[in-house]
Amino acid sequence: MPSHTFQIDFKRSSKVAVADKKLKRALVSATDRFRAQRSLAVEGTQEWEEIKTRAREIKEHVIDNLDFYLEKLEESITKAGGVVHWARDGEEAANIITAIAAERGVKSVVKSKSMATEEIELNNAFERNGIKVVETDLGEYIIQLAGERPSHILAPAIHKTRDDISKLFSRKLGVPYYEEPEELTGIARDKLREEFLNADMGVSGVNFAVPETGTIVVVENEGNACLCTTLPRVHVALMGMEKVVPRFEDLSIFLNLLIKSATGQKLSTYVSFITGPKNILDNDGPEEFHLVILDNGRSKILADEVTRQSLYCLRCGACLNVCPVYRQVGGHAYGGVYSGPIGAIIMPQLMDLKGVYELPYASSLCGACKEVCPVNIDFPKVLLKLRSDFVKGREKGRRPGLSERMAIKLWRYAMEHRRLYEFISRIAYFAQMPFVERKGRRNGHGRIGSLPFPFSNWTRDRDFPAVAKKTFRNRWRELENENGDSEDKL
Amino acid sequence: MSFSVMGNEPGSKRIKASLFVTCLVDLFFPQVGESVVRVLRRLGVDVDFPNEQTCCGQPAFNSGYTDDARALAERFVGVFSGDSRDTYIVSPSGSCASMVKVFYEELFKNDPALCDALSKVSSRVYEFSSFLTDVLGVEDVGASYDGVVTYHDSCHLLRELGISEAPRRLIKSVSGVKFIEAEMHDECCGFGGTFSVKHPEVSVSMLDEKLTHIGKSGADTLVSTDMGCLMQIGGAVSRRELPIRVMHLAELLAS
Amino acid sequence: MSREAKDVILASIRRGLKRFEKGRGESPAPPPTWNAGSLKHSYDEDSLTREFVEEVIKVKGHAEVTDSGEEILSFALGLFEEYGTNSCAMADGDFLESLSLAEHLESKGIGVVRPGSGDSVVADAGIGITEADYAISDSGTLVLLTNENNPRSFSLLPPVHLAIVKRSAIVHNIYDVMEELNSSVVKYEHPDQFPSCITFITGPSRTADIELNLTLGVHGPKALYVLVYGDKG
Ligand code: SF4
Numbered sequence: 012m013p014s015h016t017f018q019i020d021f022k023r024s025s026k027v028a029v030a031d032k033k034l035k036r037a038l039v040s041a042t043d044r045f046r047a048q049r050s051l052a053v054e055g056t057q058e059w060e061e062i063k064t065r066a067r068e069i070k071e072h073v074i075d076n077l078d079f080y081l082e083k084l085e086e087s088i089t090k091a092g093g094v095v096h097w098a099r100d101g102e103e104a105a106n107i108i109t110a111i112a113a114e115r116g117v118k119s120v121v122k123s124k125s126m127a128t129e130e131i132e133l134n135n136a137f138e139r140n141g142i143k144v145v146e147t148d149l150g151e152y153i154i155q156l157a158g159e160r161p162s163h164i165l166a167p168a169i170h171k172t173r174d175d176i177s178k179l180f181s182r183k184l185g186v187p188y189y190e191e192p193e194e195l196t197g198i199a200r201d202k203l204r205e206e207f208l209n210a211d212m213g214v215s216g217v218n219f220a221v222p223e224t225g226t227i228v229v230v231e232n233e234g235n236a237c238l239c240t241t242l243p244r245v246h247v248a249l250m251g252m253e254k255v256v257p258r259f260e261d262l263s264i265f266l267n268l269l270i271k272s273a274t275g276q277k278l279s280t281y282v283s284f285i286t287g288p289k290n291i292l293d294n295d296g297p298e299e300f301h302l303v304i305l306d307n308g309r310s311k312i313l314a315d316e317v318t319r320q321s322l323y324c325l326r327c328g329a330c331l332n333v334c335p336v337y338r339q340v341g342g343h344a345y346g347g348v349y350s351g352p353i354g355a356i357i358m359p360q361l362m363d364l365k366g367v368y369e370l371p372y373a374s375s376l377c378g379a380c381k382e383v384c385p386v387n388i389d390f391p392k393v394l395l396k397l398r399s400d401f402v403k404g405r406e407k408g409r410r411p412g413l414s415e416r417m418a419i420k421l422w423r424y425a426m427e428h429r430r431l432y433e434f435i436s437r438i439a440y441f442a443q444m445p446f447v448e449r450k451g452r453r454n455g456h457g458r459i460g461s462l463p464f465p466f467s468n469w470t471r472d473r474d475f476p477a478v479a480k481k482t483f484r485n486r487w488r489e490l491e492n493e494n495g496d497s498e499d500k501l
Numbered sequence: 502m503s504f505s506v507m508g509n510e511p512g513s514k515r516i517k518a519s520l521f522v523t524c525l526v527d528l529f530f531p532q533v534g535e536s537v538v539r540v541l542r543r544l545g546v547d548v549d550f551p552n553e554q555t556c557c558g559q560p561a562f563n564s565g566y567t568d569d570a571r572a573l574a575e576r577f578v579g580v581f582s583g584d585s586r587d588t589y590i591v592s593p594s595g596s597c598a599s600m601v602k603v604f605y606e607e608l609f610k611n612d613p614a615l616c617d618a619l620s621k622v623s624s625r626v627y628e629f630s631s632f633l634t635d636v637l638g639v640e641d642v643g644a645s646y647d648g649v650v651t652y653h654d655s656c657h658l659l660r661e662l663g664i665s666e667a668p669r670r671l672i673k674s675v676s677g678v679k680f681i682e683a684e685m686h687d688e689c690c691g692f693g694g695t696f697s698v699k700h701p702e703v704s705v706s707m708l709d710e711k712l713t714h715i716g717k718s719g720a721d722t723l724v725s726t727d728m729g730c731l732m733q734i735g736g737a738v739s740r741r742e743l744p745i746r747v748m749h750l751a752e753l754l755a756s
Numbered sequence: 757m758s759r760e761a762k763d764v765i766l767a768s769i770r771r772g773l774k775r776f777e778k779g780r781g782e783s784p785a786p787p788p789t790w791n792a793g794s795l796k797h798s799y800d801e802d803s804l805t806r807e808f809v810e811e812v813i814k815v816k817g818h819a820e821v822t823d824s825g826e827e828i829l830s831f832a833l834g835l836f837e838e839y840g841t842n843s844c845a846m847a848d849g850d851f852l853e854s855l856s857l858a859e860h861l862e863s864k865g866i867g868v869v870r871p872g873s874g875d876s877v878v879a880d881a882g883i884g885i886t887e888a889d890y891a892i893s894d895s896g897t898l899v900l901l902t903n904e905n906n907p908r909s910f911s912l913l914p915p916v917h918l919a920i921v922k923r924s925a926i927v928h929n930i931y932d933v934m935e936e937l938n939s940s941v942v943k944y945e946h947p948d949q950f951p952s953c954i955t956f957i958t959g960p961s962r963t964a965d966i967e968l969n970l971t972l973g974v975h976g977p978k979a980l981y982v983l984v985y986g987d988k989g
Binding site for chain 2: 022339340379392427429439469475476485487
Binding site: 037040041044057058061062065068069072073075076077078079081082085091096097098099103147148149150153166167168169171172173176192193195196199200203204207208223224232233234235237238240241242252257258259260261262263264266267276277278279280281282283284285286287288289290291292293294295296304306310311313314 | 761762764765766768769770771772773775783784786787789790792794795811815871872875876879892894895896897902903904907908909912913930931933934935937938942948950951952953954955956957958959960961962963964965966967968969971973974975976977
């Protein structure tokens with residue numbers, strides 16, 4: 012059984028996405044909304060820069076001492092009556108979780124939104140084991156019914172219109188076609204309420220875990236995560252191993268940063284601090300609590316001093332919302348579970364897949380992501396490091412094609428030899444002549460409307476400037492003589 | 502001339518600047534380089550052009566070819582180390598300036614001698630607009646232009662060098678200019694170096710959005726500070742024959 | 757199996773960090789927690805209450821201030837009428853007890869579900885009534901600590917949530933509440949004293965998953981009412 016079913020081909024899928032006008036409209040309105048809400052919240056937080064800096068320091072510290080904190084977390088959770096499991100990779104994590112279910116005769120599972128469970132494709136594992144699993148976050152529920160993957164960390168179904176959802180519900184749930192979001196939400200509420208009350212096991216993700224107290228924190232708006240972690244008799248939480256904050260008190264700045272960056276709320280509707288299973292006297296809550304700590308490539312990320320910072324991510328989604336590339340193509344184009352800038356940096360580090368190493372090139376290096384990231388991840392630096400690793404063939408022999416490598420070598424050689432560079436520029440000047448159109452340009456400059464491949468990638472939609480008849484350095488020879496004192500000549 | 506603020510008083514030392522013209526300007530847009538020279542000279546700066554310069558290595562670096570980029574970076578440092586210590590290095594590109602000022606460090610980090618040579622060079626590097634406002638202390642360069650101008654923030658100038666006010670102040674001081682902000686003026690135009698040809702569809706989709714906002718702003722002239730962005734925006738303006746003039750800040754200031 | 761995985765993971769973390777000592781090192785010293793001192797002002801209860809009420813309304817809840825037990829009772833009765841229900845699930849808080857709210861409601865023919873009832877019984881109740889342990893004025897948040905008298909589901913399953921908050925329980929911001937929690941619950945020695953769940957509730961349950969339309973009451977309550985109780989200034 013292959014451990015993932017992800018298919019990554021950004022070049023192809025981004026092309027398809029860009030042509031989809033409906034998708035584009037949805038993306039623009041979603042990212043505009045998230046951007047505006049975030050900026051408003053950040054402007055209203057005078058301590059923002061200070062807590063960002065502190066959060067970054069704390070994250071650095073945690074990752075530098077991750078072995079200590081994970082052991083401490085295990086100790087605290089065990090003391091609180093929970094059980095901690097360790098999973099080296101996605102398959103192992105899925106096996107652990109399905110085994111917990113099977114040993115307890117679990118027939119049905121309710122799940123709240125968790126990127127880590129998407130990463131390990133947990134639903135497939137449950138289904139293979141004949142266990143029913145239901146996504147309960149409304150967006151995830153829609154996605155599950157449609158048999159798709161989420162397209163945004165926070166709003167998994169932003170690519171779907173209400174019409175799509177109405178049709179989906181009437182087809183899959185046998186209800187009449189309703190179009191109002193209230194009605195659709197009501198249908199989902201009723202269906203899922205039954206699932207909650209009948210489920211034997213709840214699965215959640217983890218936003219933060221506190222070794223000091225053995226507490227895990229789950230952040231959400233719908234209340235489904237509260238229900239998943241309250242009603243079923245077993246609660247299993249899956250956590251990427253970087254999610255640690257050392258002390259209980261640190262949660263205040265991390266919650267503040269995460270929630271404001273994500274949705275611009277001061278606090279999300281629900282934040283649950285869960286410490287072990289129910290206490291003996293409690294009247295509700297799960298009898299068992301399990302935490303699965305997932306490595307799945309994270310220890311490899313940690314080994315690289317430049318890309319290590321990818322592990323500081325809080326999964327707030329702010330970098331997606333400001334990314335001009337994400338805004339054009341949406342989450343599915345990235346082909347994996349994480350998309351946008353954070354996807355472009357962690358997917359190639361987490362998964363060894365065809366096409367994954369090209370994701371760092373799915374960025375214009377504009378740096379908008381770096382500017383909003385609440386833990387100051389230096390995206391351009393990390394993207395460039397990953398590109399460089401790819402070129403060096405560090406990634407299991409996968410590297411760019413020979414023609415690109417040769418072209419760069421030749422280009423470099425020319426740039427290292429100024430006379431050759433000048434000579435080539437003259438050749439280019441003459442070689443371009445058949446392509447140059449002279450109409451409609453100022454300054455007597457030609458424009459080039461069409462060039463052969465690979466330059467056609469440019470000229471398909473944009474004119475290319477013609478190489479100048481006289482380059483700047485040639486003009487300089489004259490300019491130099493009109494020296495600075497004779498300003499009036501200029 | 503009244504607006505030549507520097508070096509007019511007898512005996513005062515003239516400011517010297519070496520032009521780091523960038524390969525794009527050298528090969529495709531020499532008039533931008535000329536405009537830079539014109540503006541700087543008008544302000545009394547002694548301009549020189551180290552002839553050995555070629556490319557700073559950014560295209561290779563951005564594509565992941567670190568070793569090739571390093572070779573060109575070393576070459577760059579060598580070429581500009583020849584200047585006297587008090588010579589500024591001025592470039593009409595925020596992107597190329599940030600390559601030297603921000604990213605070279607990454608390339609040289611294992612070589613203390615190179616780091617040392619780099620720091621001597623990179624501290625002298627200024628992007629054109631910030632050189633005018635921060636070093637020369639000028640906002641009004643005595644230019645005049647009749648038009649409604651909007652400014653596109655080039656990503657590297659804005660986010661790597663943190664410069665957004667200098668070009669705006671310079672534009673607003675040009676007599677006859679009406680300045681307006683376009684919506685999303687700090688959103689990437691989609692150029693991104695090799696990104697523009699690796700992912701042309703995405704790049705053009707970003708560009709479409711940029712052009713929509715420029716169009717809606719009511720400006721008749723778009724000014725920016727980087728030939729990459731201007732080549733991208735200008736390439737579509739020319740293809741679609743849109744009624745917008747696209748120019749480098751230096752060209753506006755030389756007019 | 758699990759043991760082995762743990763050792764492998766910890767070893768590869770150490771390898772990645774280029775730290776080769778076996779076993780656990782000394783407890784490392786993290787950077788200091790962020791000191792919210794710069795945001796501390798001396799708020800009086802009045803202004804905290806005012807801000808809290810405003811913020812609850814901003815997040816689409818309802819909030820009122822009262823200084824009489826009778827008002828609480830009549831407010832609650834009004835809700836039963838408004839929502840056409842005659843059942844509720846009520847937590848066992850000291851304050852609710854002191855008002856004898858359960859007895860009063862029962863005398864009006866309203867069924868009161870108490871802690872210890874099954875989830876489906878709670879789910880059928882029309883209104884969930886709870887007492888908040890803390891409230892945050894800056895964000896309009898209720899903080900509920902789970903224990904035998906305060907089940908988690910009472911604020912979650914019924915379609916309407918009515919929460920009573922004492923004025924003195926309101927603090928200004930999340931930093932303050934975390935400090936309070938830190939000094940109260942974290943120090944407990946016995947694990948069973950540490951609440952199995954602490955829930956922060958800010959407004960009624962909501963989603964924006966369908967074309968970003970804000971819809972209330974997706975899984976939790978559709979409506980949230982907060983009564984702030986205490987002697988007025
Ligand atoms: S990388 Fe930064 S901005 Fe992006 S999701 Fe993670 S924390 Fe948020």
